[in-house]
Every structure is written in C-alpha cells, then in structure tokens.
Amino acid sequence: MTETTANHTVRQTVRPLGRPGLAYDEVAVGDRLPELSIPLTRTLIVATAIASRDYQDVHHDPELAVERGSRDIFMNILTSNGLVERFVTRWAGPAAVVAAIRIRLGAPNYPGDTMVLTGEVTAKDDAEGRVEVSVRGENALGAHVTGTVVVRLPKGENA
Amino acid sequence: MSAAYEDRLRAFVGREIHPLRPGQDPVNVPMIRHWVEAMEDDNPIHLDEEAARATGRDGVVAPASMAQAWVMRGYAATTAAEGGGGPADELTDLLAEGGYTSVVATDSEFEFHRELVPGDHVAVREVVESISPEKATALGTGRFITSLRTYHDQDGEVVAVQRWRLLRFRPKAKPQEPEERSEADAAERPEERASRPQPAINRDNAFWFEAAREHRLLIQRCAACRTLRHPPGPCCPECGSFEWDTVRASGDAHVYSFVVNHHPRHPAFDYPLIVAVVELAEGTRLITNLVGVSPEEVEIDMPVVLDWVDADPELSLPVFRPVAQEGH
Structure with a gap:
C-alpha cells in the first residue's frame, strides 16, 4: 500500500526516527496527521472481513451482495475500525495506547475504489495525557468513515 | 406498520438480547497476526515481544479495534440456516416480519478500558437501547437499532464498551443484471447518501x-x-x-x-x-x-x-x- 504525505501548510507532526513514538508534549491541537491512501482491492475487503471473523455474505459474495441491494461487496465495519486505528497509531507510534475509536459510516467502500484517510488533533487532556484526533476516510462516493480516535501518549522528557 | 407491531418492537428496548457470552477462543497471536497482516498494520507492539516491552508493556498486545473480533460467532454459526432461537434471533425475525431483511452497521463507538493480551478471554453482553421509527434512507426504508455491548474479561472486569448501531432495512428493488446495465443506468442509480453538515448544537439551541x-x-x-x-x-x-x-x-x-x-x-x-x-x-x-x-x-x-x-x-x-x- 502506498502512504503519501500531503503538502499541508499546517504543521504536521511526524515522528522522529528511532523513537518509540510521539510524546504528549510534542503534539498540538491543529496538528495534521500524514495522509494515508488505501487502495480498496477486492482481496483487501475479503481478507479483512475474514480476519475479523465476519462471514456475512455481503463482504465476500458479489452476487448475494447485489441481491441484498448493494452494488458489490463492501468493506465491513470492523475493518473500518482497524484501518482507522492503523492510521492513527502509525502517526502516534507504538507507545500510544488507544483509548477510544468512535466512527460513523457513510458511503460504502467498494472494490476498485481508494480511501484516503486524513486526521487532525482536535483536543488534548493534560491530566490524562490523552489526545483526541478527528479522522475522515473519503472514497470516490464521499465520506466512508468519520469519527474520532483517542490515544494516550507518554509524557515527554521535558515533562 | 400497525400499532401492535410497534409495541412488539418496543418490547425489545432495554432488553438484553445477548447474555454474557465468551468468544470461541482466547486472545491469541495467530489471530492477531491474521488481522494485522490483512490490515497491513505494521505497529510492532502486536507481534514483536521486544518492541512491545520497549514501550513499557509486558509483551505483545492485540489491536484495540480487534475487541469485537474476539467475540464474533464464526463461520459455522453464520452459515447455519437457523439461529439459536435466543432474543437476538427473535428481534431479527420480528424485523424480517416487517420486511427489514437487510442489515448494515452504521455506527460504532468504542471506549477501551485496557489493552488485551494473549490469554485474555473476552465475553460480551448486549442490551438494546433504542429502535428508531421507520426512516427513509439511501439504502432503503429501515430502522436503526442502537445497542450497548459490554466486553468483559475472564475475571468479569469490563475491558471495553461499545455503542453499536445497525440499520435493518428493506432492500430497494434488485438492479438489472450487470450485462444489461448501461452506463447511463449506473449513473442514475442513487448512491448512498453523504450525511448532511451537522448543526452546531449548544445549550441554547x-x-x-x-x-x-x-x-x-x-x-x-x-x-x-x-x-x-x-x-x-x-x-x-x-x-x-x-x-x-x-x-x-x-x-x-x-x-x-x-x-x-x-x-x-x-x-x-x-x-x-x-x-x-x-x-x-x-x-x-x-x-x-x-x-x-x-x-x-x-x-x-x-x-x-x-x-x-x-x-x-x-x-x-x-x-x-x-x-x-x-x-x-
């Protein structure tokens, strides 16, 4: 999969190499996450459905998916959760502990499309060391997923 | 919909449709590996003991979003013709009786209380919070079923809570066979609707x-x-x-x-x-x-x-x- 970093004028926090991840103090409200572009292959949609033990036919059988009113098979919600987690922890680093993932689904992720994930730090909770990130995954039809992820980050050396 | 049907649906609100039920297997590395490979998630804390310990953890941890996967009922139960006959199946049957035969998940709000590690055995119980009136959606006419799923570990401690919403809907008429379908038809078919810009709600409004x-x-x-x-x-x-x-x-x-x-x-x-x-x-x-x-x-x-x-x-x-x- 390709991972692209867009040229934002807004400050982006990018994790320094050789470190276990971002420290709480290194993150500011308004920081943008590096964009993540995910090609939605048929294999990805089926493999992730099975990895999440979701055997609903609409996630692997095109004929039955159409019969049930869909255009094709589509990604299951457990995978949307998993990809949103991957998107945020790859930015935050391995020390980050995921405290919440809250998502709403919109346009389905159909095979052949691409989902581009973007995110921005929207809040910080100093007492808990928690950082809230708003995320959005867009495909050609619109927003597939919108929501927030909360991660707990370690205090930095200066703390 | 008749008032009697509405009453039968309403009887499910507040009801536990899944009593506490453990997943088939405890948290384990092979399933974690399967998950992170398919998701292309290269966070080393999920498979590399040393990298996990370097972050202050005792060892590898499962991805947080996998919580739900540990309690999925598996292939055999999914493909079995009949459900187990419990309250969840009764609700599904009642909705099917109303014509709502298709299902799609629309919302998941997870709060994780702790990370799961290999050996943990996760169980889940589910209580219905609300059943919406019939709504017209881009997929078809349906009802939103909102429930609260509580995930427990082997000691009975709550490890995660998930508010969960499904749309149970009446599928729109089946599209024409693909070979008969022209580009123009495809363009005219309504796509699933993007959601509206949300109002800024405050204490005054x-x-x-x-x-x-x-x-x-x-x-x-x-x-x-x-x-x-x-x-x-x-x-x-x-x-x-x-x-x-x-x-x-x-x-x-x-x-x-x-x-x-x-x-x-x-x-x-x-x-x-x-x-x-x-x-x-x-x-x-x-x-x-x-x-x-x-x-x-x-x-x-x-x-x-x-x-x-x-x-x-x-x-x-x-x-x-x-x-x-x-x-x-």
Whole structure:
C-alpha cells in the first residue's frame, strides 16, 4: 500500500526516527496527521472481513451482495475500525495506547475504489495525557468513515 | 406498520438480547497476526515481544479495534440456516416480519478500558437501547437499532464498551443484471447518501434540535413578555429576560423569501435546492428547504405546510411543502 504525505501548510507532526513514538508534549491541537491512501482491492475487503471473523455474505459474495441491494461487496465495519486505528497509531507510534475509536459510516467502500484517510488533533487532556484526533476516510462516493480516535501518549522528557 | 407491531418492537428496548457470552477462543497471536497482516498494520507492539516491552508493556498486545473480533460467532454459526432461537434471533425475525431483511452497521463507538493480551478471554453482553421509527434512507426504508455491548474479561472486569448501531432495512428493488446495465443506468442509480453538515448544537439551541428529532417544531417564547423568537437564544431581544418556554408551531406558514442553490453542490442534498425563509403562522421566520415543488412554481407568500426530513439517525429537520390545492 502506498502512504503519501500531503503538502499541508499546517504543521504536521511526524515522528522522529528511532523513537518509540510521539510524546504528549510534542503534539498540538491543529496538528495534521500524514495522509494515508488505501487502495480498496477486492482481496483487501475479503481478507479483512475474514480476519475479523465476519462471514456475512455481503463482504465476500458479489452476487448475494447485489441481491441484498448493494452494488458489490463492501468493506465491513470492523475493518473500518482497524484501518482507522492503523492510521492513527502509525502517526502516534507504538507507545500510544488507544483509548477510544468512535466512527460513523457513510458511503460504502467498494472494490476498485481508494480511501484516503486524513486526521487532525482536535483536543488534548493534560491530566490524562490523552489526545483526541478527528479522522475522515473519503472514497470516490464521499465520506466512508468519520469519527474520532483517542490515544494516550507518554509524557515527554521535558515533562 | 400497525400499532401492535410497534409495541412488539418496543418490547425489545432495554432488553438484553445477548447474555454474557465468551468468544470461541482466547486472545491469541495467530489471530492477531491474521488481522494485522490483512490490515497491513505494521505497529510492532502486536507481534514483536521486544518492541512491545520497549514501550513499557509486558509483551505483545492485540489491536484495540480487534475487541469485537474476539467475540464474533464464526463461520459455522453464520452459515447455519437457523439461529439459536435466543432474543437476538427473535428481534431479527420480528424485523424480517416487517420486511427489514437487510442489515448494515452504521455506527460504532468504542471506549477501551485496557489493552488485551494473549490469554485474555473476552465475553460480551448486549442490551438494546433504542429502535428508531421507520426512516427513509439511501439504502432503503429501515430502522436503526442502537445497542450497548459490554466486553468483559475472564475475571468479569469490563475491558471495553461499545455503542453499536445497525440499520435493518428493506432492500430497494434488485438492479438489472450487470450485462444489461448501461452506463447511463449506473449513473442514475442513487448512491448512498453523504450525511448532511451537522448543526452546531449548544445549550441554547439543543431543545430545538431535540424536539425536531421527535418531529415537533418549537418556537421559543419569552416567559416575561410572551414574545416569540427564532433562532433560539438565551435572552429576549424585546425585554431582556432570560426566562423562556416554548410553544409548538401549528405547521402552517408562507414563503417569505427564497433562493435556488445551483452551485456549489454538497452530496447530501438534491438539486436544484430551494432555500427559503418561511414565516410561520405564529409570526417567527426560519430558514428551511422547500420540497415537493419545483423552483419555477415557488412564489412569495405561497402557503406552505410543515414536513420533516430524517437526514440521519441523530438529525431530523423541518422542511415545508406547498399546501395541497383543493380540487387537484
């Protein structure tokens, strides 16, 4: 999969190499996450459905998916959760502990499309060391997923 | 839908549809590996003991989002012709009886209390919180079923809580066979609707949107001088009083002014989009949309009547349509 970093004028926090991840103090409200572009292959949609033990036919059988009113098979919600987690922890680093993932689904992720994930730090909770990130995954039809992820980050050396 | 059917559905609200039930297998590395490979998640804390310990953990941890995967019922149960006959199946059957045979998950709100490690054995129980009235959605007519899923570990401690919402819907008519389907047909088929821009709800206006969700159009009224006002605000512009109550609008109104929005387009709306200022019979005005009328037919002072659009499970908004003409 390709991972692209867009040229934002807004400050982006990018994790320094050789470190276990971002420290709480290194993150500011308004920081943008590096964009993540995910090609939605048929294999990805089926493999992730099975990895999440979701055997609903609409996630692997095109004929039955159409019969049930869909255009094709589509990604299951457990995978949307998993990809949103991957998107945020790859930015935050391995020390980050995921405290919440809250998502709403919109346009389905159909095979052949691409989902581009973007995110921005929207809040910080100093007492808990928690950082809230708003995320959005867009495909050609619109927003597939919108929501927030909360991660707990370690205090930095200066703390 | 008959009132009796509504009552049978309502009987499920507050009911535990899944008693606490452990997943088939404890948290384990092979399933974690399968998950992170498929997700292409290269966070080393999930498979590399040393990297996990370098972050202060005792060893590898499962991805947080996998919580639900540990309690999925598996292939055999999914493909079995009949369910187990428990309350969850009874609800599914009751919804199927109403024609809602298709299902799609729309919302998941997870709060994780701790990370799961190999050896943990996760169990889940599920309680229905609400069942929406019938709603027209881009997928078809259906009902939103909201439930609370509580995940416990082997010691009974809560490890995660998930608010979970499904749309159970009546699928629209089956599309034509793919080989017969022209490009034009494909272009005309409605896609799943993007959600509307969400209103900025605060303590001053929340009452208005909450009533709208129940299809009640409220007007704020000063408790001191009885002046009606809209949009909602904390203080009466006439007398300055902070005391207020509300009255329910009759729904009768007329077009005060309008514009037709052609560009830019937002995927949540149909175009041309008529944006109108409507004056209610009670005297206040509100900005809304006109439906059931083309832009050419709209006239200033035209009598209109209240209708509702259920944009999504959390958002219903008033719209107005022309009063049906007698003799037509």
